Amino acid sequence: xxxxxxxxxxxxxxxxxxxxxxxxxxxxxxxxxxxxxxxxxxxxxxxxxxxxxxxxxxxxxxxxxxxxxxxxxxxxxxxxxxxxxxxxxxxxxxxxxxxxxxxxxxxxxxxxxxxxxxxxxxxxxxxxxxxxxxxxxxxxxxxxxxxxxxxxxxxxxxxxxxxxxxxxxxxxxxxxxxxxxxxxxxxxxxxxxxxxxxxxxxxxxxxxxxxxxxxxxxxxxxxxxxxxxxxxxxxxxxxxxxxxxxxxxxxxxxxxxxxxxxxxxxxxxxxxxxxxxxxxxxxxxxxxxxxxxxxxxxxxxxxxxxxxxxxxxxx
Amino acid sequence: xxxxxxxxxxxxxxxxxxxxxxxxxxxxxxxxxxxxxxxxxxxxxxxxxxxxxxxxxxxxxxxxxxxxxxxxxxxxxxxxxxxxxxxxxxxxxxxxxxxxxxxxxxxxxxxxxxxxxxxxxxxxxxxxxxxxxxxxxxxxxxxxxxxxxxxxxxxxxxxxxxxxxxxxxxxxxxxxxxxxxxxxxxxxxxxxxxxxxxxxxxxxxxxxxxxxxxxxxxxxxxxxxxxxxxxxxxxxxxxxxxxxxxxxxxxxxxxxxxxxxxxxxxxxxxxxxxxxxx
Amino acid sequence: xxxxxxxxxxxxxxxxxxxxxxxxxxxxxxxxxxxxxxxxxxxxxxxxxxxxxxxxxxxxxxxxxxxxxxxxxxxxxxxxxxxxxxxxxxxxxxxxxxxxxxxxxxxxxxxxxxxxxxxxxxxxxxxxxxxxxxxxxxxxxxxxxxxxxxxxxxxxxxxxxxxxxxxxxxxxxxxxxxxxxxxxxxxxxxxxxxxxxxxxxxxxxxxxxxxxxxxxxxxxxxxxxxxxxxxxxxxxxxxxxxxxxxxxxxxxxxxxxxxxx
Numbered sequence: 023x024x025x026x027x028x029x030x031x032x033x034x035x036x037x038x039x040x041x042x043x044x045x046x047x048x049x050x051x052x053x054x055x056x057x058x059x060x061x062x063x064x065x066x067x068x069x070x071x072x073x074x075x076x077x078x079x080x081x082x083x084x085x086x087x088x089x090x091x092x093x094x095x096x097x098x099x100x101x102x103x104x105x106x107x108x109x110x111x112x113x114x115x116x117x118x119x120x121x122x123x124x125x126x127x128x129x130x131x132x133x134x135x136x137x138x139x140x141x142x143x144x145x146x147x148x149x150x151x152x153x154x155x156x157x158x159x160x161x162x163x164x165x166x167x168x169x170x171x172x173x174x175x176x177x178x179x180x181x182x183x184x185x186x187x188x189x190x191x192x193x194x195x196x197x198x199x200x201x202x203x204x205x206x207x208x209x210x211x212x213x214x215x216x217x218x219x220x221x222x223x224x225x226x227x228x229x230x231x232x233x234x235x236x237x238x239x240x241x242x243x244x245x246x247x248x249x250x251x252x253x254x255x256x257x258x259x260x261x262x263x264x265x266x267x268x269x270x271x272x273x274x275x276x277x278x279x280x281x282x283x284x285x286x287x288x289x290x291x292x293x294x295x296x297x298x299x300x301x302x303x304x305x306x307x308x309x310x311x312x313x314x315x316x317x318x319x320x321x322x323x324x325x326x327x328x329x330x331x332x333x334x335x336x337x
Numbered sequence: 338x339x340x341x342x343x344x345x346x347x348x349x350x351x352x353x354x355x356x357x358x359x360x361x362x363x364x365x366x367x368x369x370x371x372x373x374x375x376x377x378x379x380x381x382x383x384x385x386x387x388x389x390x391x392x393x394x395x396x397x398x399x400x401x402x403x404x405x406x407x408x409x410x411x412x413x414x415x416x417x418x419x420x421x422x423x424x425x426x427x428x429x430x431x432x433x434x435x436x437x438x439x440x441x442x443x444x445x446x447x448x449x450x451x452x453x454x455x456x457x458x459x460x461x462x463x464x465x466x467x468x469x470x471x472x473x474x475x476x477x478x479x480x481x482x483x484x485x486x487x488x489x490x491x492x493x494x495x496x497x498x499x500x501x502x503x504x505x506x507x508x509x510x511x512x513x514x515x516x517x518x519x520x521x522x523x524x525x526x527x528x529x530x531x532x533x534x535x536x537x538x539x540x541x542x543x544x545x546x547x548x549x550x551x552x553x554x555x556x557x558x559x560x561x562x563x564x565x566x567x568x569x570x571x572x573x574x575x576x577x578x579x580x581x582x583x584x585x586x587x588x589x590x591x592x593x594x595x596x597x598x599x600x601x602x603x604x605x606x607x608x609x610x611x612x613x614x615x
Numbered sequence: 616x617x618x619x620x621x622x623x624x625x626x627x628x629x630x631x632x633x634x635x636x637x638x639x640x641x642x643x644x645x646x647x648x649x650x651x652x653x654x655x656x657x658x659x660x661x662x663x664x665x666x667x668x669x670x671x672x673x674x675x676x677x678x679x680x681x682x683x684x685x686x687x688x689x690x691x692x693x694x695x696x697x698x699x700x701x702x703x704x705x706x707x708x709x710x711x712x713x714x715x716x717x718x719x720x721x722x723x724x725x726x727x728x729x730x731x732x733x734x735x736x737x738x739x740x741x742x743x744x745x746x747x748x749x750x751x752x753x754x755x756x757x758x759x760x761x762x763x764x765x766x767x768x769x770x771x772x773x774x775x776x777x778x779x780x781x782x783x784x785x786x787x788x789x790x791x792x793x794x795x796x797x798x799x800x801x802x803x804x805x806x807x808x809x810x811x812x813x814x815x816x817x818x819x820x821x822x823x824x825x826x827x828x829x830x831x832x833x834x835x836x837x838x839x840x841x842x843x844x845x846x847x848x849x850x851x852x853x854x855x856x857x858x859x860x861x862x863x864x865x866x867x868x869x870x871x872x873x874x875x876x
Contacts (some may be wrong), residue, residue, distance in 0.1 A: 036450075036453060039454045040454050040458070044466075047466065047470060048470075050470065158595065158602060161598060162591050162592075162594040162598050163591050163594075164546050164549060164587075164590060164591075164594070166550060166569070167569065167583075167590060170572075170576070170587060171584075173576060174576045174580055174583060174584075178576050178577045230711065231706060231708065231711040231712045232711065232712055232713055232714040232715070234667065234706070234712070235704075235712045235714075235774075236714065236725070237667060237698065238665060238698055238699060238702075238703075238704040238706075239698065239699035239725050239726040239729060240695050240696070240698045240700060240726055240729040241695075242691075242692075242695055245729075250714050250717070253717075254715065265456075268456070268458075268460075269459060271459045271462070272459030272462055273461070273550075275461060275465070276461070276553060276554060279553070279554060290465070291554055291556070294465060294469040294556065295556075302466070306458070306462060306466055309458075309459065310458050310462075313458075328715070329716065329761040329763070330715065330763050
């Protein structure tokens, strides 16, 4: 419990640093959004009023504090180009991105664990060596190129895929079908990496003394693998999967573009192109939050798995 | 020659294949800097949408431009960006990591906290933000990616330098009165190569991936500079009529990443082997 | 009870045989010491007897008879029936030989869980009994501890408890005291003596330390480079070593511990 609180504290602290760095970065941008927004109707008085409204006045720290308070309570400011609350713009898209990332993550875990265990049980055999080579190749294919290959294969050649994106509210089944291939494209290289990682950690663990002890007690190699080695191999894999989350988030920005999924990635690009900084800022902090949350959850899971990581436990 | 004795081990298949692929691609790209079969930007080098054939190895695009020539040019851009990025990130990162890892202390603590915060940003996201601040274009892309790659290099080299710091041979070098600079450069740096070299190959691949992704999103390298990522985004509109456009361009990226990836894998296997032999 | 005849072991990766024709026997309730420097083949002999040698990596010939059954002729599933049930093994470093993520008690009772149909409560009771037998203080608490919470000596006691829980006919001890402090070492030796006396378990005790062997074993066998060079009554071997290698081994013992001729 105490450990969890400590983790939460560290998490919040890093989050504050992250958000402050982001905030600071966007303060350094040259150019005045107010001039841009008012266009021809620019007068000094109006500009001043608009600045007041957008929270562009006052000392840096005060403005940061206002922005942070707003962010936490859901009032993330106003978009320069749409003149809509940022929270509304982001809210419409965040579901799609989260769904895509979650589906990708599920695919990675669901596929890499069995494949990794398979390669270890057939270690040194033809199937294992084949998979090692295939892994190397898959790791080299960028997700957005896989995405292009998928659209070519499944919608142009086989015409399996619907031409346009289906919203969840229209057709929940169709929605997940729409997300499946983007998620698979995102997942493939990561599955290959996770399999490789799991395989090498498991093989390392299988050479440890405690596995020999387990065998000497009458366990067969299967039980030694599942009852003993697997659990010991998990913590580094869990950490790796959390880091993978960051890469999924990054690649999904591109893959959303490939499959025309209306998510945060596309909104981010559109906002960067139109210099809509409040939106960019909010999305960047949100995605960082998501990534850090994954890392914190991984730490907590590892503490459950490995009692040596629970500092409070030992005397 | 050093390379020859180095490559004789049985398990060096990865390294050999990787070096071969990377060597051939690099040679092609270097040739492409001075000579390409057609002018990469000339319209109607052939009829539009010519499938791959002997006169157009990768076919032609919607303007009848020769895709092979354009891939060589674009590959050159990608290679330049990736190499410069790794150079910036690698040199700055190694330097920071070396100093913090070797001397430790409060600066080390602070920089590592900052590093932790930086890893919360996915690399492409960070590069996106930086480039939106710096402005588009090749040189800004290199700068943005280079900056983004510093933390990961710093982390790796910090670990390597910190683990060497207390080794006996370093202690004795210190006792013999070697200056910290000399110790870092002459005594430790060569010993961190087994850790740093694979990191460089991984960094290179990430840079290729990032450059291609950002140019694909048309916020990286801007036309008229040829770029593989930009070509891919263009090719997506012609998947039905000219699938070879996307396949050849993407295939080139895959080979580039695969080659360097194999080199990295080979290096790591090599290190593991010599580690287990000890 | 255990009879090893003309045992040869050769690893495919090595030129020389690791064990080149070794014969010895252990009677019921006897402790045999097997001494030799590292690389002499004593651990390989023990692993072969325990059926733990990877058969894909090594070739064995000869015979290892446990109560008349040749272990070398058994298939893996039959061997598995013996491991942990008829043959218990204690290895050198308890810290690395315990699964760090499993509670000590669960590891102690593991052999029971594999070989018998006892209920969880029954296993727990027996495990705590075994932990008491190896003189661990507060066995109930120890049962729920993780390996990193115990000291090396405590862990080695727990390892011994795990090995004797199924009342095996033979206990193989591969340098069980080498990684421990000298005082703890003496306690463990006393414990082994007691277990041998009370439960009548036969033991094969392997060590590079002649002095330790002398304290525990009545009979000793000396190995050098895969061969048995001398075997006999411990006192006899100590005071009248025949083979030059044994003489050198004895000369290597620090003088204060060396037997006076």
